[in-house]
Amino acid sequence: MASSQRAQYTLLFNDQEIKREDSIKKIKGEYPITEEVSKTSAQNSNEKILEKSHEDFEFNDDSQNRKCLISCFPFLCDNLIVDEVIVRLQADYILTQHQADSIRAKETRYEKNQKLVHLIQQCGTEAFSCFMESLTETDQKYIFDKLFEERKAIAERKELSNTFNSHIHGGRVASGSVSGGIVVQGDYYAASQTSFIPPAASPPTSEEWKQMLERPFLAA
Numbered sequence: 001m002a003s004s005q006r007a008q009y010t011l012l013f014n015d016q017e018i019k020r021e022d023s024i025k026k027i028k029g030e031y032p033i034t035e036e037v038s039k040t041s042a043q044n045s046n047e048k049i050l051e052k053s054h055e056d057f058e059f060n061d062d063s064q065n066r067k068c069l070i071s072c073f074p075f076l077c078d079n080l081i082v083d084e085v086i087v088r089l090q091a092d093y094i095l096t097q098h099q100a101d102s103i104r105a106k107e108t109r110y111e112k113n114q115k116l117v118h119l120i121q122q123c124g125t126e127a128f129s130c131f132m133e134s135l136t137e138t139d140q141k142y143i144f145d146k147l148f149e150e151r152k153a154i155a156e157r158k159e160l161s162n163t164f165n166s167h168i169h170g171g172r173v174a175s176g177s178v179s180g181g182i183v184v185q186g187d188y189y190a191a192s193q194t195s196f197i198p199p200a201a202s203p204p205t206s207e208e209w210k211q212m213l214e215r216p217f218l219a220a
Helices: 002-028 034-055 062-071 073-079 083-091 097-104 109-122 125-137 141-169 206-219
Strands: none
Touching (some): 062 073, 062 109, 062 125, 062 141, 083 125, 097 109, 109 125, 125 141
């Protein structure tokens, strides 16, 4: 009986020693640190989410799409390769056969790119979205990224402008009588200025009238 209890105590002691050594190894860094692995996984996940949102971006504001094309027009004319892009835009019913032929009829690459960009500008939001998608499908991702960043910057500037205008024209409208000041829409009040009105002259007294009448005779 005593030997059985002694064996149990020995096993329990050995198990505690193993746990203690494991704890020491973790503290010393002998075991792989899972925190770095989790950080890397989270970073990869964020990159995938960003890439997905990058691709799913909706270009609903046609005026901003046109501004983006105008801003990047020299870049597009110099770098775009239109042959496969034209095929995909035809498949999406963005370009007609006549429009596609008019692009191919241009002599230089620069002129072809110029013609394509002009047509996309005229065809609305769906054309711009299909054009952006065709860039990723034809291994021209760097052009997609350039347009995407410019398009996003245009949208951010518009949002900032709208926010600024809402602060200028928003707020409470003050009403009521104001003397000598200017009230503008919102909470801003111009400095009040009181108009100066000279005091009215008092009528001359009888003595002053007498002196005024006597002056011509005295001068004579």
